[in-house]
Amino acid sequence: MKNFNFVLGVDVSKKTLDICCCRLGLHIRVDNNDKGFMAFKKWSKENHIDLVRTLVVMEYTGGYEYCFLQYCESISLDYCRVPGLEIKCSTGMARGKSDRTDSYRIGRYGEEKLDILAPAKPLNKAILLLKQYLSFRKRLVRENAGLKSTIKERKHMYGSKDTEPIVAICLKKIAANERDILKIEKQIISMIESNEEMRQNYQLLTSIKGVGNINAWMAMAYTENFESFTDARKYAVAVGVIPFEHTSGTSIKGRKRVSHIANKEVKQELNQAAKSAMVHDPQIRAYAERKLRDKAYPLVLNNVKFKLILRMFAVVKRKQKYVENYIKAA
Known part of the structure; x- marks a missing residue:
């Protein structure tokens, strides 16, 4: 794993970038355009920050960071993006808010988590x-x-x-x-x-009963064509399908429940896929009917969604279309 000498926290907004180096106690605000990127490079050189050995940490903003990411790739500057909620929860009690303060908190988070942060792959x-x-x-x-x-x-x-x-x-x-x-x-x-790789995965995904065009496209988009998620269970957690324990001591003994920290759009589309599979797939229909004898419908629907996710990752991993009755076919 690459060793970094510097970590820069970047708070991205529509028009500006606030960049902070906690280690040196430095801060700069530049425009979120080519002129600002040149000013950032000059600032780094003046303060002896070797960009080859630097990791840039920023939040997901939904698009405002893409120009800066393209610039980072053009000069081989490593970067990683982290969900804003993760950074917020890691800072403890915090009072007040400003772009400069946010860039400092992001930079401090990057330095504390440097041993587990990995540079992002090039943009696809x-x-x-x-x-x-x-x-x-x-x-x-x-x-x-x-x-x-x-x-x-x-x-x-x-x-x-x-x-x-x-x-x-x-x-x-x-x-x-x-x-x-x-x-x-x-x-x-x-x-x-x-795109040959995307075309192949699209054909594999749509071979699963219940998984139509929209669900196949959503799965490919949010797994980055099954490169950012290599494990079905991790993707199921991100989508909000896996239930988690909810207990504490002797006073709280709640049922397992799914987390609301999830990609709700993908989960919503999976609802339709699960309902379709429960009608048209004999195996899933039999599974759902058996479960519905003593389980609530939402719980069974959630289980079916997880089964579909497992099938998605299985067909992509094996590079084979889904076989309806695998044991009989084998």
């Missing part, structure tokens, strides 16, 4: 684009759901017809959004077909 542009497509598609789907709800309410309360102005506008927007959703889906399929 195909995965980044896939996430953007899925995010925008979700936005259109939600907008359509709101418009359909508006139409339903107006027809219920006022007896509106399709020719009524508000209803007509909503119907027009729904039709336009549906055309745009199809365009986005075609772009996703085209991008996947042009």
Whole structure:
């Protein structure tokens, strides 16, 4: 593992970067653009910070950090991104908040956890684009759901017809959004077909009953084509499928429960996959019927979601499509 002499905490915002070196007690604020990156490089040189032996630590911001990440890769500067909640929970009691203070706390976290932090892999542009497509598609789907709800309410309360102005506008927007959703889906399929590894994993995932296009795309996007998650159980924890113990001493003896610190969008899509598998997959249907005799439906649904995740990772690992009756086929 590479040894680092310096750790820089970076608080990223839309227009600026606050960079702190706790070890030297230094701080600088630069613009989040090429001009600011050059100022950062000059500042590092003036303070004898060897960027070759430096690790940059920052939070996930949902996109504001991508320009800086591309710059880091261009000069071979190692970096890693950490969830903001993890850093917040590690700092203990904290009062007040500012960008400068946040960069110091991120840098201090990086120095304390240096032995377990690993530099991130280079950005995968195909995965980044896939996430953007899925995010925008979700936005259109939600907008359509709101418009359909508006139409339903107006027809219920006022007896509106399709020719009524508000209803007509909503119907027009729904039709336009549906055309745009199809365009986005075609772009996703085209991008996947042009990438051999993604195309192979997509075909493997969709061979599983219950796992359709959306679930396959979501799994590929948030596992970075099954490179950032190599273990099904770890991915299940990130999605919010694995239950955790909830006990303390002799007073608290709660049931095991899933954590709300999870990727809710992926979990929501897995709900639909699990319901479909419980109908169309004979093995899962028999499993669910057996469990439902003495278990609640949400618990059984959660178990089915975990089974689907196990199958996803299994087919990708073996590079073989899912076989419905594996023992009989063998």
